[in-house]
């Protein structure tokens with residue numbers, strides 16, 4: 540079944556560094572990458588976001604707290620910044636890069652190579668509803684879904700196609716979803732700590 544043309548799939552940060560073997564791996568990341576690809580055919584429009592760091596300041600730390608600071612990840616020109624090999628990148632109509640010089644959790648902070656932001660791009664393509672999937676559920680997926688509602692889109696997080704880092708931050712994200720009206724659908728694939 541194909542979704543209507545006003546609904547887009549936003550694939551958030553399914554990148555090597557966020558999957559097993561990466562520098563900031565989320566448990567279940569590779570499984571999410573495979574699952575997301577099976578979902579793409581149902582959507583007339585699929586876009587992706589990616590963490591794309593050059594020098595993001597205190598977003599990186601040698602002694603990260605895994606709340607506001609993190610081990611270096613998704614650095615431009617490294618393998619870690621690439622999309623996971625299970626992701627069918629040919630299906631992406633556009634890629635929005637974020638976080639070059641500062642932390643950026645939401646895909647709505649991202650832009651195309653030409654500098655077009657995600658909200659503007661979606662509006663130009665007559666998108667009114669977005670389904671959000673990818674990594675990680677409690678950080679960049681949550682921030683993207685919340686910003687989508689803020690920008691006037693109807694947003695839904697598909698829990699079978701994402702994975703969370705921590706039960707605590709995931710509970711906080713769910714609370715915010717209820718407050719602003721982000722819909723959730725399915726069961727969270729995995730809730731675990733970052734892979735060592």
Ligand SMILES: [Zn+2]
Nearest residue numbers: 590598638643
């Ligand atoms: Zn980052």
